[in-house]
Amino acid sequence: MKAVKATIAKALVPATGLTEDELVQMLEYPPNPELGDLALPCFKLAKSLRKNPNEIAQTLATTLVQIPEVASAAPAGGFLNISLARLPFAKAIVDVAVQDVHALFSADRHTGHRAAVDYSSPNIAKPFGVGHLRSTIIGESIVRLMREDGYDVIGINHLGDWGTQFGKTIAAYLKWGDEETVRANPVRELFKLYVKFHEEAERNPSLEEEGRYWFKQLEDGNPQAVKLWQWFIDESLKVFRKTYDLLNVSFDHYLGESFYNDKMDAIVDELIADNLLVEDQGAEVVDLSAYDMPPCIIKKSDGTSIYATRDLAAAAYRHDQLGADTLVYVVGGEQKLHFQQLFKVLELMGKPYASRAVHVSFGLMKFNGARLSTRRGHVVYLEDVLAKAIDEARKIIEAKNPTLANKDQVAKSVGVGAVVFNDLKTYRLHEVDFRYEDVLNFDGETGPYVQYTHARASSVLRKAGGDVDTLTFPAPAGATDDAHALNDTEWALVLQLGQANEALNRAVDEYDPSVMARYTLQLCHAFNRFYHHNPILQSDPEDRARRLALTLATRKVLAKALYLIGIDAPDEM
Ligand code: ARG
Numbered sequence: 001m002k003a004v005k006a007t008i009a010k011a012l013v014p015a016t017g018l019t020e021d022e023l024v025q026m027l028e029y030p031p032n033p034e035l036g037d038l039a040l041p042c043f044k045l046a047k048s049l050r051k052n053p054n055e056i057a058q059t060l061a062t063t064l065v066q067i068p069e070v071a072s073a074a075p076a077g078g079f080l081n082i083s084l085a086r087l088p089f090a091k092a093i094v095d096v097a098v099q100d101v102h103a104l105f106s107a108d109r110h111t112g113h114r115a116a117v118d119y120s121s122p123n124i125a126k127p128f129g130v131g132h133l134r135s136t137i138i139g140e141s142i143v144r145l146m147r148e149d150g151y152d153v154i155g156i157n158h159l160g161d162w163g164t165q166f167g168k169t170i171a172a173y174l175k176w177g178d179e180e181t182v183r184a185n186p187v188r189e190l191f192k193l194y195v196k197f198h199e200e201a202e203r204n205p206s207l208e209e210e211g212r213y214w215f216k217q218l219e220d221g222n223p224q225a226v227k228l229w230q231w232f233i234d235e236s237l238k239v240f241r242k243t244y245d246l247l248n249v250s251f252d253h254y255l256g257e258s259f260y261n262d263k264m265d266a267i268v269d270e271l272i273a274d275n276l277l278v279e280d281q282g283a284e285v286v287d288l289s290a291y292d293m294p295p296c297i298i299k300k301s302d303g304t305s306i307y308a309t310r311d312l313a314a315a316a317y318r319h320d321q322l323g324a325d326t327l328v329y330v331v332g333g334e335q336k337l338h339f340q341q342l343f344k345v346l347e348l349m350g351k352p353y354a355s356r357a358v359h360v361s362f363g364l365m366k367f368n369g370a371r372l373s374t375r376r377g378h379v380v381y382l383e384d385v386l387a388k389a390i391d392e393a394r395k396i397i398e399a400k401n402p403t404l405a406n407k408d409q410v411a412k413s414v415g416v417g418a419v420v421f422n423d424l425k426t427y428r429l430h431e432v433d434f435r436y437e438d439v440l441n442f443d444g445e446t447g448p449y450v451q452y453t454h455a456r457a458s459s460v461l462r463k464a465g466g467d468v469d470t471l472t473f474p475a476p477a478g479a480t481d482d483a484h485a486l487n488d489t490e491w492a493l494v495l496q497l498g499q500a501n502e503a504l505n506r507a508v509d510e511y512d513p514s515v516m517a518r519y520t521l522q523l524c525h526a527f528n529r530f531y532h533h534n535p536i537l538q539s540d541p542e543d544r545a546r547r548l549a550l551t552l553a554t555r556k557v558l559a560k561a562l563y564l565i566g567i568d569a570p571d572e573m
Contacts, residue, residue, distance in 0.1 A: 001498040002107075004069050004089060008038065008082065011067050015060055016045055033488070036073075036081035037495060043078050053078035087475060087485040090494045090550075094473040097497055097553035101560050104497070105504045108150035115151045116324035117143050118314075120249070121331070123160030124236045124256075125169040125190045130365040131332035133382050134432070137423045138362055139330035140249045140566045141513035146328075148564060149508045154322055158314065159256030161233050165194065167215025170228050171207065172197040174214075186235035188381070243383050246416055248566055253322075260313040267312045268298060274349055286345050296341040311342050312349075319353045327357040328511070333429070336361060360511045363431040365423070385434075390415030392440050393448070397573060400442075404572060413568035414448050415440075421447030424517040424565050445521050450562065451570055453524040457555040458571040460536055464548055473549040474542060486546070489526075489533040493550055496526040500557055504564070513565050520561045527554045 009023035030039045042053035057075030064073040071085045119139020122132040172193040182189045201207040217225040271277040282301030339359035346354035393415035422439040503519035536547040559569040
């Protein structure tokens with residue numbers, strides 16, 4: 001679609017006095033296909049050209065019908081409505097989709113840039129909240145989308161593996177914990193200890209003292225403390241890794257907060273040299289009052305460094321050592337201020353990457369309409385959510401397709417895909433609600449619906465037999481009756497296939513996987529309409545060849561789009 005828009009725009013430059021880019025931006029998709037495939041609103045031109053919009057549209061129409069890409073063009077209500085020549089456009093799109101689907105999606109706009117994407121980043125010895133769940137799902141998709149668009153991406157898990165909570169957990173473990181229970185269920189047990197510590201500490205404040213004592217021991221390298229800390233991390237990671245595997249999530253690096261313990265002094269020195277560090281009630285801070293922000297705390301009054309200092313060190317590490325020029329942080333909206341402060345301090349330090357640092361924020365996730373409060377121990381464990389979704393998916397598959405061969409594998413793909421899709425189809429800043437009935441509904445706007453459409457396309461191709469991967473779109477010689485070369489449902493499908501590139505560009509520019517998720521829905525709707533309106537295997541040879549090529553192109557584009565949002569594309573289900 002991009003190429004044809006550019007061609008049309010170029011043809012309109014002389015008559016409008018606008019640039020090609022401006023014209024490309026102005027081209028719209030008409031709300032109703034009867035109006036055409038593209039439309040140019042001519043209202044803005046009326047002033048500069050001193051004619052009424054319809055007259056302008058009329059003049060432009062005469063120009064446009066002369067280019068081979070355009071079948072017809074006509075003015076209507078101040079718009080110039082454009083219908084494309086169906087056959088050449090369809091052939092171009094379908095053949096690229098079949099032969100090199102990457103090229104249909106991407107012009108590799110970011111080649112030469114390396115991005116460090118920080119996502120998931122759960123805390124050890126603190127609950128894995130729903131925020132981490134969304135960060136994991138959104139982050140993985142952003143990594144894939146950015147890679148598709150040419151970025152060299154480094155995925156980083158900035159594990160919360162340091163902090164006073166470890167002192168508390170060690171103290172609690174030594175009082176109430178035991179090795180067996182933790183080993184059997186590390187994340188839950190550590191969380192229980194965390195909750196118990198806070199409850200007991202309300203009655204018995206001296207516990208806080210003990211917590212501080214153990215954290216100090218940890219900082220000073222006391223072997224018992226270090227050993228427990230390392231063990232908590234190892235056991236927790238085992239659990240996280242299982243979930244990551246289910247979700248097809250993988251990181252290039254696990255670089256937790258503790259990794260920066262020996263890298264913060266350099267940052268502090270730099271801040272001093274830059275004259276940025278000031279004292280504020282015993283703490284050392286960077287004053288941000290000139291930017292309407294509270295001070296960024298670098299060292300607390302007791303000399304301990306904090307979250308922000310580690311993030312400054314991490315940003316420097318990602319740029320200086322890992323070679324990233326773009327820094328992306330997929331973290332919930334409650335940390336908005338933290339990232340504003342962080343980026344401002346980097347800017348004041350003169351770091352070139354400050355202007356290429358982005359906080360990709362997102363909304364809350366609710367379960368059955370209710371918010372969760374981790375404080376009170378109301379936690380939803382991701383592994384439970386996934387296990388139940390897989391279970392339910394398995395029951396549905398059992399009922400729908402009892403003879404399916406690899407039911408376990410498919411149930412996993414469908415159950416997990418349902419949870420992921422439910423998250424990603426929502427604009428990321430909006431709240432997501434989660435209900436099993438909804439996410440697994442095969443007829444709704446769901447993961448199973450999209451996967452089922454992919455399986456349907458695969459099934460048609462399987463039944464067609466032969467080597468489908470070498471199909472090309474048939475272009476009958478001398479086919480001049482362009483309007484009838486593809487019927488309306490075939491053409492609507494081609495138009496959707498042609499929008500893959502725009503979907504990728506927008507998803508990457510806005511760091512928003514929901515653009516790609518919604519694109520899969522549009523494509524599925526178009527394919528299913530095409531499928532219900534046209535015989536494929538039982539049609540005459542020319543129609544059959546064209547429709548099979550359309551089916552293959554759809555399967556390839558859908559598989560790629562699903563991959564980009566982190567969802568499996570089963571061939572049967
Ligand atoms: N562990 C943090 C939390 O749960 C999230 C870390 C996000 N990444 C970062 N570089 N600050 O709140």
